[in-house]
Amino acid sequence: MTILQWNCRGFRANFQELKTLVAQKDATVLCLQEIKVKDSDSCSLNGFNTFKKYTLGIDGRAVGGAAVLIKKDAPHQHIPLTTNLQAVAVRVTLHRLLTVCSIYLPPGRSHGDLVELDRLVQQLPPPLLLLGDFNAHSELWGSEEPRPSGRVVEDFIAGNDLSILNTESQTYRHPASGSFTVIDLSLCSPSAHIDFTWEVDTDQHGSDHFPIFITNHKVIFTDGSKSDSAVACSATADNLRIQIRLPDSASIFSAELLAIYQVLTLLECSTNDQQQFLIATDSLSSLQAIGNFNIKHPYVFKILEKCTLLHKKGIDLVMAWCPSHVGVMGNERADLLAKEALSFTTYQFCHEHLPLVDMETNPFLRIQQQNGKYVASIAKHNIWVEIVYTKTLEIKNLVWSKNKPENVKPRKGELRKPDDCPICNVDRPEDDSAGINIYTDGSNSNDAVACAFTCCTYQTQFGLPDQMLIYRAELNEWDEETDNKLHSVQPVISEWKQDAQMDRRGEIVMARARIGHSHLTHGYLLRRERANDKDLENITRLWFQLGEADDFRPLPESHGRSGEQMDHPQEDCVYRPLPPPCRECRLLNKVQHLLRVESEPLEVCERRATTPITGVPRTPVKSAPNDFSRNGPPSIAPLIAGAKKLESDEVACCPLCQVAFLPG
DNA sequence: ATGTGGGAGGCCTAACTACC
DNA sequence: GGTAGTTAGGCCTCCCACAT
Incomplete structure (x- = not known):
């Protein structure tokens, strides 16, 4: 479900562009400003009901104006407003019942508008979406030079407890000077803020304002929880409930990432028509790691990989941070589910990865770096395996068992039958004749370096393709850029060799x-x-x-x-x-x-x-x-x-061309 | 001296009108 | 119905007066 907000600079002038935009984005609600139509003029679109407020200039021409167009199949009701402002509002049922108001504030207004704006909001039942051209500049929404009109709107927002959906993207380009400003605002009730993402089109489509798309995503909350003895994670949405207990040695960071990964896996298999999802997590570090492509943690890579696949499937996915323990219902529910999962007696975490940094805390696992390679031991059962180092692995606080036998070499498919699982510490019944199989394997090819452990409760694989999947996609694109002059410098994308001794x-x-x-x-x-x-x-x-x-x-x-x-x-x-x-x-x-x-x-x-x-x-x-x-x-x-003795007051210059170096 | 607010001027464009 | 000219809105930049 998409809401289009646009100062179209004349409904008739840009009608074709508007129709194209609506078809492209499948918009359900249109909030338009500067429609410039009279009461007698047509302002309609096939399949939409129109609610407009028009104004006339001193010569009787149509100027400014605002309109809301809503698809006829969306239940809605017009809200009559008592205001001097150019505003029109409609109560509509989208994913939830909402009040949508389109407003146009002409430039050069006074503090008297603040009173009018307050009066307007009092007539709009929450939750509210107030979308329009406010002609206001403030640092709050990305303007570089705040102006008095911006302060009026700032006061209005603060006084009525509204949230700003705007990112800091520019929404207006002045045709004469080419300068960009932010004067279109998308305001909403705080409770509706998490439901929407805000995006500005890259093209003005004939207007001097950029169209803005406000998209409603299905929100899925994730959370991780760690106690002294257990680690778990959860995800929750309307009809979704995921609870997983991780190995006790896992970090809370791994738990948060696993929750996100599980949601993505579910979305990949989903046959639901819903195509827009928002994953709300309270783990800022997880989002930063994902956003910065920090693939030291295996899950970050797997999440990025899944995101790529989902994107190819046409699923619009957004991840957002959600503050914890401040009363956000979804987050509180996810928190409760994660805490509940801490007490699970079975580990549902069976086929996924954990980084070595988590496993290292396992009392039976010992890891040491030797000659540039990592050697791990499951001390209790005297099993040794060489771990091929990859860029994804970072080992901290290495612990080394003194009982390491001489000349240990990894063996492919090595089979052991210990009494209990050395990795997850799950006790095995004595009469379990099958025992526990631990397979280890190492692999090193042109594409990837990896190694793996497999045991009764879960399998863990380390490593990843030496270059990321996304990186590979870039490589393919770069291969085709043969007419690029830089192609001859770097025909094949690879890791850039850096000299450790060279400064910036x-x-x-x-x-x-x-x-x-x-x-x-x-x-x-x-x-x-x-x-x-x-x-x-x-x-x-x-x-x-x-x-x-x-x-x-x-x-x-x-x-x-x-x-x-x-x-x-x-x-x-x-x-x-x-x-x-x-x-x-x-x-x-x-x-x-x-x-x-x-x-x-x-x-x-x-x-x-x-x-x-x-x-x-x-x-x-x-x-x-x-x-x-x-x-x-x-x-x-x-x-x-051949240098001569130089006087102390000489200016440093190039010994070849004799041109003086600039200071600094 | 610096910051702020308001007005003038300029440029662009949609709406409008007159004419063919 | 199409086209050219006119008008005024919209929004920017610049400048000046005033307050601190």
Whole structure:
């Protein structure tokens, strides 16, 4: 169910766009402003009932105005209003009984409007949706420059205990200046806030305001609970009730994530017509981990994977944070269910994953990192398995059993029959002849690294494809982008090799060098100018593939005294460290190297200073013979060797082009 | 000196009107 | 019915007066 809110800037002017929008979004309710129709004018849409409030200008023309259009099959009733404001309201039954009011406030209003707005709200039975163009600017809803009109609306919102559905997306674009502002507001009663998500269209569809879609999602609440001895999670909605007890060693974070994952699994199998869901959790850390693609926890990856699948099925899924213990009914219900599940005697958690960081707290499991690999032991039963490290695993507080036998190697499909399950600690009856099977396996292919434990109560598998599923999708798209100039730099997406010793600035320089950007070639971008012929020529000259060479690593500041780089260091002479050549010169010389230009002097960039820098004696620097083929990329050692004793008041400049470095 | 509020001016566009 | 011209609304930016 979707509600369309739009200042359409003339109903007739943008009628076709409106029809397209309604069909695309299958909107049930339309709240329009600036309809600009008279009483005698038609303001109707097939299948909709129209309720409008029109106004006339001083010459009798239709100006402003507001309207609510509601699908005829939705039960509704018009609410007559006693107000001077351009507002119209309807009581309608959607997923619940709601009052929907469309309002248009022309610009340039006074505090007298506050009284009128208060009078209006008193006539609207809650729960209420008040949607319209308020022509008000406030930081509360994302305006950069608050204005008096915004304060009037702020007071109105605060005084009537209303919630703002707006995110900070811009809703208006001024045609003349192209500036964006937020002047359309979607207000609602607090109890209705969780029911809706708010989204602005990317196109204005002929108006100067962007259409806003307010979508009602089916809300599913999830929660996790942990006591001294047990961990559980739950999910609840109208006809949904999930309660799961996790292994006692699980963290509350795992419980919260498992609840979300179980809901997603259920949605994947659901044949319900409902296509829009909102998962409300009180675990902000879970949402942050999911939102930031922080896949250290296996469940985060699995949740993202499920989200991708659901999205492909056309299911609109939203996750939102819901404060706990403040009286939100759904959250309280989920909390109760989770606490109830703590006392379950059976573990329903049988086929899913737990991160090692959770299992590590199991008193029978010991994990240690050895030679870059993790080795786990189930100490009680003397079972050893090597765990192949993956990026998803983070081991904390490692504990190592002293009883580790020598030369332990993992064995595929190893079978043991311990007395009880070493992982979940469930006691097994003595006459259980089958005992408990624990299978371990390790796998390492081009696609993934993983290992697995299987026991009586649950199976756990570690690891994931080395690159995320989403990442793989990007890879496929990138493969098709062959006409992209960056494609030649990075034809295959893979993990970017980073130099641990390189600082942030060095990384930026390297990144720019990789894509061929420099002040010389793309300085016009930094100066916010148009590229001239000379810039374009430079780009053509310098566009190259630097590959993974890291010769441009910033040199240590003390290189001027380095014995390695100075052939004949003069011990009795105090040298000020000579700076490395400027980026342009280094880039030019790298190009020279890549093009295998030999026996040529070091290239000097085209910024070469034409006039001496004030107060700096211009000391010509002799270029050393180039021998890149034997010695690799250009070195600045010859320059340093030829450095003169520098005065303390000299300005630092590039030893090649002699252009002074800018301060800082 | 700084912040705030209001008005003037400018630009764009829908509505309206006159004309063909 | 189509088109061109006119008008005024809508909303921005800029400027100025006033208050703190």
